[in-house]
Amino acid sequence: MKLHSLPENLLGEILGYLPIDERIKAYMARGSIWKMREALDRYVSRVQIKSSDQQAILFGSSLRSWCNVLNLDISIYGNDNFLSLIGNNELLMPLLDRITMVSSVEVTDHGLLSLSKIPSRKLKTIDITFCHKTSYAGTFPLRDAYPNIVIRRQPEWMDGQCLTPFENDGAHTYWCDGTFLFERDQQSCGHVCSLHQWSPQNPHHIRNKLQYCDFVPPAGWPSWSRFCYRPGVSLLRLDQEEDEKQVLVGQHLYGLRPPKVFPKYEHKDMIPLDSSRYFSWDSQLLLPEDHNIEDRFIMVSRMKVLPLTNLMPPAHVVKRNREFCETLKSYEDEESLNLEQCEGFLHHALNIYANRVRET
Numbered sequence: 156m157k158l159h160s161l162p163e164n165l166l167g168e169i170l171g172y173l174p175i176d177e178r179i180k181a182y183m184a185r186g187s188i189w190k191m192r193e194a195l196d197r198y199v200s201r202v203q204i205k206s207s208d209q210q211a212i213l214f215g216s217s218l219r220s221w222c223n224v225l226n227l228d229i230s231i232y233g234n235d236n237f238l239s240l241i242g243n244n245e246l247l248m249p250l251l252d253r254i255t256m257v258s259s260v261e262v263t264d265h266g267l268l269s270l271s272k273i274p275s276r277k278l279k280t281i282d283i284t285f286c287h288k289t290s291y292a293g294t295f296p297l298r299d300a301y302p303n304i305v306i307r308r309q310p311e312w313m314d315g316q317c318l319t320p321f322e323n324d325g326a327h328t329y330w331c332d333g334t335f336l337f338e339r340d341q342q343s344c345g346h347v348c349s350l351h352q353w354s355p356q357n358p359h360h361i362r363n364k365l366q367y368c369d370f371v372p373p374a375g376w377p378s379w380s381r382f383c384y385r386p387g388v389s390l391l392r393l394d395q396e397e398d399e400k401q402v403l404v405g406q407h408l409y410g411l412r413p414p415k416v417f418p419k420y421e422h423k424d425m426i427p428l429d430s431s432r433y434f435s436w437d438s439q440l441l442l443p444e445d446h447n448i449e450d451r452f453i454m455v456s457r458m459k460v461l462p463l464t465n466l467m468p469p470a471h472v473v474k475r476n477r478e479f480c481e482t483l484k485s486y487e488d489e490e491s492l493n494l495e496q497c498e499g500f501l502h503h504a505l506n507i508y509a510n511r512v513r514e515t
Contacts, residue, residue: 223250224248224250224251225250225251225252225253226251226252226253226254226255227248227251227253227254227255228254228255229254229255229256229259230255230256230257230258230259231257231258231259232259233256233259233261233262233266233286234259234261234262234266235261235262235263235265235266235269237266238262238266238267238269238270239265239266239269241269241270242266242268242269242270242271242272242273243269243272243273245273245275245276248276249275249276250276251276251278252276252277252278252279252280253278253279253280253281254270254278254280254281254282255281255282256281256282256283256286257282257283257284257285257286258284258285258286259283259286260286260287260288261288262283262286262288262289263288263289263293264288264289264290264292264293266289267281267283267289267293267294267296267297268293268296270297270300271296271297271299271300271301272300274300274301277301278297278300278301278304279301279303279304279305280304280305280307281297281304281305281306281307282307283306283307283308284307284308284309284310284350285350285351285352287349287351289308290348291308291332291333291334291346291347291348291366291476291480292477292480292484294306294308294332295477295480298473305331305332305466305467306331306332306467307331307332307466308331308332308333308347308350309329309331309333309347309350310358310361311331312359312392312400312402313329313361313390313402314329314330314331314462314463314466315328315329315400315460315461315462315463316328316460316461316462316463317329317402317404317458317459317460318429318458318459318460318461319456319458320429320430320431320456320457320458321431321456323339324337324338324339325337325338325339326338326461328463329347330463330465330466330467330468331463331466331467332346332467332468333346333347333348333350334346334467334468334472334473334476335347335365336468336472341369341370341371342367342369342370343367343369344367344368344369344472344475344476345365345366345367345368345369345370345476345479346365346366346368346476347363347364347365347366348364348365348366348385349363349364349385349387350362350363350364351363353389353415359391359392360389360390360391361389361390361391362387362388362389362390362413362415363387363388363390363413364385364386364387364413365385365386365387365388366385366479367384367385368475368476368478368479369475370384372384379486379490379492379497380497380501382483382486382492382494382497383492383494383497383498383500383501384411384498384501385411385494385498386406386411387406387411387412387413388404388405388406388413389404389405389406389413389414389415389417389418390402390403390404390405390418391403391404391405391418391419391420393420393423393457399459400459400460400461400462401428401457401458401459401460402457402458402460403418403422403423403426403455403456403457403458404418404455404456404457404458405417405418405453405454405455405456406453406454407452407453408433408451408452408453408454409452409505409506410502410503410505410506411498411501411502411505412502414453416438417434417438417453417455418455422455422457423457425440426455426456426457427457428457428458428459429457429458429459430456430457431454431455431456431457432454432455433446433450433451433452433453433454433455434451434452434453434454434455435450435451435452436450436452438453
């Protein structure tokens, strides 16, 4: 059903079933979606209902339509008002088991909290990839309400066990909710706290930021650095060969920020699988047998990625991350900690150190 074919005043008639406060939220949610009239057909086509020969659109032809929705895709258009609407009304979409909100910039942790208020709904899957106003901590109410839920916070190609070529380092496992666990003694557990595409033209070139829950600051570092040491890497998906998934991972050896122009597709031909190569300050490839260690500025590694046994992480790993998030929240409240500013301070301090090393 298309927007122009709806009977006159139908929306107002349907909303009459709702209390006045929820009706206001519904109008606000509708407004944010209907601003893009041409995109509504795409939105409508992704709303699945129980009967295969029917389609329903948001605020459809009857209240009954809401009751049969199983799979709802509101990518780009999702917002907290809409999540509050369905999260506070048991009659709306009681059968809903999957909701996709990829790149919905108006969805926040408050919206996720609204979704957790009706555990009888049996929500099974939620995709909030690139919903930049949500956080890892914001998913805890959903995990509590729906113990078996699958929460996706990253593209599917980023899931898996990355077999690193690093000495004294094993596999780096990333689950679909952004939880990670590395096979090493320190800086081994945490979650992806930030994830962005470098460019819409290349959805497979991603930068991230890692929040360790077990980072121990070196001697002389301020206590708040435990929370603000959040290094990032750039990842580039390579075309699959013989059902084998591979990625290129680029990282600065000084500072915390991920490199924007690394890695590149052509680096695949320079870097054998299960190995790393180094690049200089001026982006020149350093030959393994002929360079000084102090000339290394960027490292690019080529890794094989094994599939996950389970999409979601073990409970004990999530528990560690949850305890860390709670500690961080208390520290932020007590010390008025600004994570972004302190992280920036660390980044620049490490860069100053790198410059001094380079000059000597």
